[in-house]
Amino acid sequence: MPISGEMLIGATALRGTDKPIRAIEAATGQPMEPAFGGGTAADVDRACSLAWAAFDTYRETAPEARAAFLEACAQAILDIGDELITRAMAESGLPRGRLEGERGRTVGQLRLFAGEVRDGSYLSARIDPALPARAPLPRPDLRLRMIPLGPVAVFGASNFPLAFSVAGGDTASALAAGCPVVVKAHSAHPGTSELVGRAIQGAVKAAGLPEGVFSMLFGSGQVVGQGLVADPRIKAVGFTGSRSGGTALMKTAAARPEPIPVYAEMSSINPVFLLPKAMASRAAAIGKGFVGSLTLGAGQFCTNPGLVLALEGPDLDTFLASATEALGGAPAQTMLTPGILSAYQTGVSHLAGNNRVRKVASGQLATAGTQGEAALFETTAAHFMDDPALAEEVFGAASLVIRCPDVETMLRLAEGLEGQLTATIQMEEGDVEMAKKLLPVLERRVGRILVNGYPTGVELSHAMVHGGPYPSTSDGRSTSVGTMAITRFLRPVCYQDMPEALLPAALRNDNPMGLWRRVDGALGQK
Ligand SMILES: NC(=O)C1=CN([C@@H]2O[C@H](COP(=O)(O)OP(=O)(O)OC[C@H]3O[C@@H](n4cnc5c(N)ncnc54)[C@H](O)[C@@H]3O)[C@@H](O)[C@H]2O)C=CC1
Numbered sequence: 001m002p003i004s005g006e007m008l009i010g011a012t013a014l015r016g017t018d019k020p021i022r023a024i025e026a027a028t029g030q031p032m033e034p035a036f037g038g039g040t041a042a043d044v045d046r047a048c049s050l051a052w053a054a055f056d057t058y059r060e061t062a063p064e065a066r067a068a069f070l071e072a073c074a075q076a077i078l079d080i081g082d083e084l085i086t087r088a089m090a091e092s093g094l095p096r097g098r099l100e101g102e103r104g105r106t107v108g109q110l111r112l113f114a115g116e117v118r119d120g121s122y123l124s125a126r127i128d129p130a131l132p133a134r135a136p137l138p139r140p141d142l143r144l145r146m147i148p149l150g151p152v153a154v155f156g157a158s159n160f161p162l163a164f165s166v167a168g169g170d171t172a173s174a175l176a177a178g179c180p181v182v183v184k185a186h187s188a189h190p191g192t193s194e195l196v197g198r199a200i201q202g203a204v205k206a207a208g209l210p211e212g213v214f215s216m217l218f219g220s221g222q223v224v225g226q227g228l229v230a231d232p233r234i235k236a237v238g239f240t241g242s243r244s245g246g247t248a249l250m251k252t253a254a255a256r257p258e259p260i261p262v263y264a265e266m267s268s269i270n271p272v273f274l275l276p277k278a279m280a281s282r283a284a285a286i287g288k289g290f291v292g293s294l295t296l297g298a299g300q301f302c303t304n305p306g307l308v309l310a311l312e313g314p315d316l317d318t319f320l321a322s323a324t325e326a327l328g329g330a331p332a333q334t335m336l337t338p339g340i341l342s343a344y345q346t347g348v349s350h351l352a353g354n355n356r357v358r359k360v361a362s363g364q365l366a367t368a369g370t371q372g373e374a375a376l377f378e379t380t381a382a383h384f385m386d387d388p389a390l391a392e393e394v395f396g397a398a399s400l401v402i403r404c405p406d407v408e409t410m411l412r413l414a415e416g417l418e419g420q421l422t423a424t425i426q427m428e429e430g431d432v433e434m435a436k437k438l439l440p441v442l443e444r445r446v447g448r449i450l451v452n453g454y455p456t457g458v459e460l461s462h463a464m465v466h467g468g469p470y471p472s473t474s475d476g477r478s479t480s481v482g483t484m485a486i487t488r489f490l491r492p493v494c495y496q497d498m499p500e501a502l503l504p505a506a507l508r509n510d511n512p513m514g515l516w517r518r519v520d521g522a523l524g525q526k
């Protein structure tokens, strides 16, 4: 499929007339063909108008039709073939194996949501039958179902050009909920975005759905990004990126005459707690495993383990020696964009230049100006507490180890952390008492707590939480990965004393959708 540089607005493809964007080949730093015309305010208006026009029809599609559409999107992405992988490799610098895996995850996500739509439990159907004889007052007939919020603006992420981008988790969950989607493609991978966008556009057409179910725009954060979030027909926002970008969108959304929810995944340093018995039994193995997670994808994961907390002592020295050795074998890696590389280098040089921080180890030296070198630093708990800048995310393969004098200090540091996507505990049976103290603190701070693993690599499943308190996300009440993500784009409506003829299928007496429903408080399939 030739990449044209056009935006996709409903069923049409057109060239934006605002400042053009070119992808930069990540490995060489050279601009790539073609140029992608940027969207204007008029393009935003057209995409939002089509999305709004599509909403009432799309939201009432039968479960089977919507599920089949999601599966058709997945198949259409696979049908692009190797061109998708080679273009994504060029634009992102990520290796083939990673992108093939990411494509599998993207497709798997769409299929998982197809299953969720068929299952129907997300509708949360509840029926409280009327109690006309209740004294002192009769109870009316009350029925609840979840309905979709409306068109959703989705911002593609730079670091996952497939799984968190045009057809990524936010798009999949919004479409599953019954919301049309307008994507602002990330300028780092416009060609990949166009290929995926055309696959979705084709699936919309083949399913006979209204064209406004999906649009995709290129352009600037100011015109297209802000324009979408301010548009009155957009009713929710999904975003993965920087804290400054996410908080700017939160402000715009909150300042609208009708404020809307923003689900922004932003910065997280994902603390790893190394408990004493685990360190006594396997400090060297933990050091090696940690470096594997730290350097995955050049560290460009929001789940990257950027902070390690451990007790002072010889086991910590063993951990550091092992991590140093593993880092010595870690090649420098191409980073996603010149901007992300330069932000990473600035973050690393701030740590290196901080006289309260010591550089422990480095990865192999860069062989090209587009590569980032991994780095490991250490400091003391006292210095960490004194200098809030040390808790800021350095997006890339850099991490800071905190030497804690005792368990109480480790707990105090945990208590002082900002909201995080994940926290990891490395522990053995003998660490249970300490872990019990840590757990309530972490529950208040993070979205996913894992034991004896590493935080990078999020599973697609029903119980997954990929979210967390601010600033890891703008709204810690939900997840961006896993089927629970559908709830972000839904709200409840209650139908009181509604005649059967007006009730949605989910709430009719004969339960034509065969849903599990809560009838008079009891869950059952009736
Ligand atoms: N924690 C995480 O998951 C991630 C964090 N980042 C961080 O973000 C930095 C920059 O990377 P990007 O991916 O380019 O993120 P970014 O936040 O700069 O951009 C993401 C998207 O939001 C838009 N945008 C940014 N600021 C905006 C604003 N004020 N108004 C409207 N739209 C706006 C951009 O045009 C782009 O489409 C990285 O160096 C890293 O620190 C990046 C990717 C993932």
Ligand SMILES: O=C(O)CCC(=O)C(=O)O
Pocket: 157, 159, 160, 164, 240, 300, 301, 302, 303, 455, 456, 457, 458, 459, 466
């Ligand atoms: O760890 C993962 O698989 C997901 C990471 C992520 O969501 C991100 O980097 O934006």
